[in-house]
Amino acid sequence: MHELDHYIYPHRVLHWLVALGVVLSLASGLTLGFLGFERLVELIGQSVTNALYTAHKTLGITLLLLMTLRIITRLAFVVPDHDPPLNAFERIVSTSVHHLLYLALVVMPVLGALATATGGFPVQFFHWTLPNILGKNEALSEALFLWHERFGWAIIVLITLHVSGALYHWWIKRDNVMKRMSLFD
Numbered sequence: 611m612h613e614l615d616h617y618i619y620p621h622r623v624l625h626w627l628v629a630l631g632v633v634l635s636l637a638s639g640l641t642l643g644f645l646g647f648e649r650l651v652e653l654i655g656q657s658v659t660n661a662l663y664t665a666h667k668t669l670g671i672t673l674l675l676l677m678t679l680r681i682i683t684r685l686a687f688v689v690p691d692h693d694p695p696l697n698a699f700e701r702i703v704s705t706s707v708h709h710l711l712y713l714a715l716v717v718m719p720v721l722g723a724l725a726t727a728t729g730g731f732p733v734q735f736f737h738w739t740l741p742n743i744l745g746k747n748e749a750l751s752e753a754l755f756l757w758h759e760r761f762g763w764a765i766i767v768l769i770t771l772h773v774s775g776a777l778y779h780w781w782i783k784r785d786n787v788m789k790r791m792s793l794f795d
């Protein structure tokens with residue numbers, strides 16, 4: 611198949627890396643959010659709990675870096691035309707969901723990092739701790755964590771719409787939409 615039937619290969623790789631990363635960060639984030647630090651320590655011990663927080667933060671910051679690369683590969687290279695073309699409804703809904711996903715996946719890690727830093731907790735990225743330029747502010751941290759949670763739910767809704775759309779094109783309409791992002795054909 612001709613290359614222009616697909617997004618460029620690096621953009622497709624980034625799509626699937628981000629998809630995997632988002633699922634893992636939602637799963638780890640919801641575990642932290644629902645159980646909380648004390649309950650987790652009771653269940654899995656102090657060191658595994660700390661590792662889970664570090665993994666969630668590292669994953670989130672990695673996603674911010676991947677999203678930055680992805681925005682570059684999206685803006686710098688030609689996007690293939692839809693063949694057959696999408697109808698107006700499909701075009702408006704899919705473009706809105708894609709743009710909102712881009713926005714949410716950049717805002718989400720920034721909220722997480724700022725909420726963590728203003729709460730006086732370390733913003734860990736692998737074995738490094740990023741400098742805290744904001745200082746401690748518990749009220750601000752609480753507000754930012756609330757928005758981190760709200761954006762989490764928004765991302766879940768957007769991904770549900772997005773995956774439903776992808777599966778509709780792949781299994782019901784059987785058009786070429788899935789191929790555009792596929793790594794294998």
Ligand code: HEM
Nearest residue numbers: 628629632684704708711712769773776777787788790791
């Ligand atoms: C779980 C997290 C996911 C996120 C955050 C995500 C995000 C996105 C975004 C933002 C786009 C717009 C294309 C671009 O400009 O980069 C896109 C395209 C696409 N995604 Fe996903 N995606 C996810 C999962 C999936 C899954 C599980 C599937 C398949 C079942 C899928 C199939 C597609 C397809 C086929 C396109 C191309 C749509 C088109 O060309 O109009 N995505 N995705």
Ligand code: HEM
Nearest residue numbers: 635639640642643667670671673718719722723726759762
């Ligand atoms: C795209 C990236 C990210 C996603 C999808 C994500 C997702 C989530 C979700 C869904 C929650 C549960 C919210 C709740 O129920 O309270 C959560 C909690 C949390 N996130 Fe993230 N997160 C991301 C990035 C980050 C980053 C970069 C940091 C910090 C550097 C971070 C720190 C935290 C912390 C500390 C919690 C626990 C909050 C609590 O105990 O209430 N997150 N995350």
